[in-house]
Amino acid sequence: MKSGNPLLLLIEDDPQFQMLLNTTLQSQGFYVLAVGTGQAGLIAVRNQQPSLLILDLGLPDMDGQEVISRLRKWSEIPIIVLSARDQETDITLALDHGADDYLTKPFSPAVLISRIKALLRRVAKLPGGALEVFQVGELKVELTRRRVFVSIKEISLTPIEFNLLSELVRHAGFVVTHRQLLEKVWGASHVEHSHYLRIYMAQLRHKLESDPARPRYLLTEAGVGYRLNEAEN
Amino acid sequence: MKSGNPLLLLIEDDPQFQMLLNTTLQSQGFYVLAVGTGQAGLIAVRNQQPSLLILDLGLPDMDGQEVISRLRKWSEIPIIVLSARDQETDITLALDHGADDYLTKPFSPAVLISRIKALLRRVAKLPGGALEVFQVGELKVELTRRRVFVSIKEISLTPIEFNLLSELVRHAGFVVTHRQLLEKVWGASHVEHSHYLRIYMAQLRHKLESDPARPRYLLTEAGVGYRLNEAEN
DNA sequence: TTTTAGTATCAAGATTTCGTAAGGATAAGA
DNA sequence: TCTTATCCTTACGAAATCTTGATACTAAAA
Numbered sequence: 001m002k003s004g005n006p007l008l009l010l011i012e013d014d015p016q017f018q019m020l021l022n023t024t025l026q027s028q029g030f031y032v033l034a035v036g037t038g039q040a041g042l043i044a045v046r047n048q049q050p051s052l053l054i055l056d057l058g059l060p061d062m063d064g065q066e067v068i069s070r071l072r073k074w075s076e077i078p079i080i081v082l083s084a085r086d087q088e089t090d091i092t093l094a095l096d097h098g099a100d101d102y103l104t105k106p107f108s109p110a111v112l113i114s115r116i117k118a119l120l121r122r123v124a125k126l127p128g129g130a131l132e133v134f135q136v137g138e139l140k141v142e143l144t145r146r147r148v149f150v151s152i153k154e155i156s157l158t159p160i161e162f163n164l165l166s167e168l169v170r171h172a173g174f175v176v177t178h179r180q181l182l183e184k185v186w187g188a189s190h191v192e193h194s195h196y197l198r199i200y201m202a203q204l205r206h207k208l209e210s211d212p213a214r215p216r217y218l219l220t221e222a223g224v225g226y227r228l229n230e231a232e233n
Numbered sequence: 234m235k236s237g238n239p240l241l242l243l244i245e246d247d248p249q250f251q252m253l254l255n256t257t258l259q260s261q262g263f264y265v266l267a268v269g270t271g272q273a274g275l276i277a278v279r280n281q282q283p284s285l286l287i288l289d290l291g292l293p294d295m296d297g298q299e300v301i302s303r304l305r306k307w308s309e310i311p312i313i314v315l316s317a318r319d320q321e322t323d324i325t326l327a328l329d330h331g332a333d334d335y336l337t338k339p340f341s342p343a344v345l346i347s348r349i350k351a352l353l354r355r356v357a358k359l360p361g362g363a364l365e366v367f368q369v370g371e372l373k374v375e376l377t378r379r380r381v382f383v384s385i386k387e388i389s390l391t392p393i394e395f396n397l398l399s400e401l402v403r404h405a406g407f408v409v410t411h412r413q414l415l416e417k418v419w420g421a422s423h424v425e426h427s428h429y430l431r432i433y434m435a436q437l438r439h440k441l442e443s444d445p446a447r448p449r450y451l452l453t454e455a456g457v458g459y460r461l462n463e464a465e466n
Numbered sequence: 467t468t469t470t471a472g473t474a475t476c477a478a479g480a481t482t483t484c485g486t487a488a489g490g491a492t493a494a495g496a
Numbered sequence: 497t498c499t500t501a502t503c504c505t506t507a508c509g510a511a512a513t514c515t516t517g518a519t520a521c522t523a524a525a526a
Contacts, residue, residue, distance in 0.1 A: 078355070088341045095347035100355055101334065108321045114328035122311070122333055122355060146408045146454065158513060159456035194472095196515080202474060213474085222472065222523085391502055429504080431484060438485095446485085455483065455512060 006051035006120060010034040011041035011067070012082070013060050021054070024109045030116075038062040045075055052120060054112075057083040057094065065097055072098035078119045082107070134169045136230050139208060139217050141169050148208070155207050160185060164200050165208075165228075168218070173230035175221045201226060239284035239353060239365070240377045243267040244274035244300070245315070246293050254287070257342045263349075264377060271295035278308055279420065280392065282399055284377065285353060287345075290316040290327070298330055305331035307416050311352045315340070367402045369463055372441060372450050374402050381441070388440050393418060397433050398441075398461075401451070406463035408454045434459060 008025055012018040013036045025032045033048055035041050038059045045053065053071075057064030068079060079099045083090060086104040094102050101115050132143040140149040146162055148155045157165065163185045168176055182191045190196070201220075205212040219227045241258055245251040246269045258265045266281055268274050271292045278286065286304075290297030301312060312332045316323060319337040327335050334348055367374045373382040379395055381388045390398065396418045401409055415424045423429070434453075438445040452460045 088343055091341075091344050092347040095344075095351045098351075098354075100351055108324075110321055111324050111328075114325040118328045118331075118333055119355075121331075145406060146457065160514075193515095195517095198472095198474060199515085202476095205474095220473070393503075426504095427483085428506095431486085432504085435485060435487095453484075 005029050005031055007031040007033060007048065008116070009041065009044050009048065009050035009053045011036075011038065011053065011059065012056040013037065013058070014056070017056075021109075021112075024113070025116075028113055036060075038064070038067040041067060042070060045071060045077055050077065051123075052078045052080065052116060054080050054082060054116075055099075057081055057085065057090070065093055068094060068097040068099050078123050080112075080115060080119065134172060136172070136217065136228075138210075141165060143169060150208055157204075157207065160200055161204055161207070164197075165204060168226060168228040172228045175225050175227045177225040179225075181225065197226070238262050238264055238377060240264040240266060240281065241349070242274065242277050242281065242283035242286045244269075244271065244286065244292065245289040246270065246291070247289075250289075254342075254345075257346070258349075261346050269293070271297070271300045274300060275303060278304060278310055279417070280396070282376070282396065283310065284356075285311045285313065285349060287313050287315060287349075288332075290314055290318065290323070298326055301327060301330040301332050307421060311356050313345075313348060313352065367405060369405070369461075370449065371443075374398060376402065383441055390437075390440065394433060394437055394440070397430075398437060401459060401461035405461045408458050408460045410458040412458075414458065430459070 008030045010018060010021055010025070010032055012021065012034065015036075018034050018036070022032050022034055033044060033050060035044055038061050041053070041055070044050070055064060055067060059067070064081070064083070068081070071077065071079070080101040080103065081094045081099045082103050082105060083094075084105045091102045091104075100119055103112060103115070134141040134143070138151045142148070143166060148157055148162070148165065164181060167181055167184045178194045178197060179191050181197055182193060186193065186196060201218060202212070205215050205218050208217060209215045217229050219229055221227050241263045243251065243254055243258070243265055245254065245267065248269075251267050251269070255265050255267055266277060266283060268277055271294050274286070274288070277283070288297060288300060292300070297314070297316070301314070304310065304312070313334045313336065314327045314332045315336050315338060316327075317338045324335045324337075333352055336345060336348065365376055367376070371384045375381070376399060381390055381395070381398065397414060400414055400417045411427045411430060412424050414430055415426060419426065419429060434451060435445070438448050438451050441450060442448045450462050452462055454460055
């Protein structure tokens with residue numbers, strides 16, 4: 001299940017408090033997965049790969065600090081800790097073990113929300129998340145780096161060539177109409193110049209295809225537009 | 234002192250408190266740059282490119298919230314806010330404007346240290362993060378010490394040259410657009426002067442490349458921007 | 467087969483973008 | 497004051513890129 005909204009994992013043993021948080025978070029558009037033990041939490045992080053973890057330190061089955069330490073051996077998931085304990089040593093211990101934030105109970109739900117968003121915003125630029133890579137056969141397109149490879153050889157594309165290819169990559173497997181391509185690459189005032197497309201598609205094929213006359217990736221959909229083949233054949 | 238230590242910028246108008254924090258932070262091995270006004274802070278972020286900002290909200294010359302908003306238009310520097318105000322709205326406002334963390338006075342120095350480290354740790358994993366030393370081939374760049382080497386020979390760069398190179402280092406492997414570079418190095422009012430880039434890129438190449446006409450590190454992405462090559466070839 | 471609409475290719479000229487050099491302005495330090 | 501370093505400005509040739517027009521190809525319809 002892929003969707004725009006982030007999935008938050010909540011590890012909290014008090015059912016009432018769990019329910020309360022659940023409602024608050026969902027009202028902000030987050031998906032929430034709630035578990036009651038550290039064990040279940042560790043498993044959920046591995047299996048569900050949530051975007052962020054909200055961890056109550058007081059757990060029945062294991063020490064909250066230990067949950068953090070164990071997680072950090074193999075995961076970089078953002079962690080916000082909740083705790084009734086406000087001693088300096090508790091806070092520094094949790095943070096030093098690898099937590100990202102620490103809130104003492106009682107806390108304002110609005111502040112929790114803002115802190116979650118702040119952390120997600122910070123983490124949104126992680127390499128894994130930001131690096132959009134499309135690959136089919138020999139062809140590899142790294143959108144965020146603006147780099148294109150055929151097998152391991154890097155291909156240099158001009159801005160128009162790259163923007164055109166991007167638009168096809170973003171809709172890989174689907175036809176993109178002439179109008180759509182022209183509008184994205186040249187702007188709304190050039191939607192009539194479908195001639196440009198032929199020129200640049202030819203150039204792209206020349207650079208990316210082994211046999212430009214019989215393209216494997218950049219396919220023509222006569223009368224409609226072009227399509228980037230996403231399946232090997 | 235260890236070379237890779239991060240530079241922290243402290244914006245705090247109370248001299249006594251500034252002194253106190255300064256001592257605390259330095260005792261932890263951080264380099265500290267302290268200023269007393271929002272204006273000076275904004276300039277320092279641009280010119281010194283610190284790894285993290287500690288911002289007291291109560292400033293004499295401008296609203297602390299505005300400092301955050303203005304910074305976030307062109308900088309992703311991690312921000313920890315200090316404030317005597319503990320109202321929910323103050324906190325959420327600061328975070329929603331783009332701060333990463335918020336501490337209410339009085340706070341424990343140990344907690345501040347742990348929170349700084351937590352944030353730096355998080356940010357170190359991002360592209361454009363607080364990676365301290367960048368190296369590829371013969372070229373080595375130490376961001377916080379502001380030193381650059383080609384093989385073992387140290388190269389002297391002017392402030393603009395260094396800031397330009399920093400910006401490329403922070404996004405090593407990614408294209409950085411003309412606009413982005415101009416905004417970071419010269420400020421938002423100079424985004425049109427793309428010829429500055431050509432001049433200074435030429436100077437950088439002259440200083441850093443063995444064959445400036447055929448650059449190995451400082452690559453041009455025609456029509457888009459420049460890219461620092463992150464892989465040897 | 468001929469026609470036709472849509473597509474592909476080629477190459478030259480126009481335009482934009484880049485690299486380089488040289489000189490003037492400014493400010494800091496000797 | 498003179499020197500030095502840095503930054504900005506101007507100018508121009510070179511390179512890359514885009515646009516344009518002419519021409520050839522292909523497949524489906526008449």
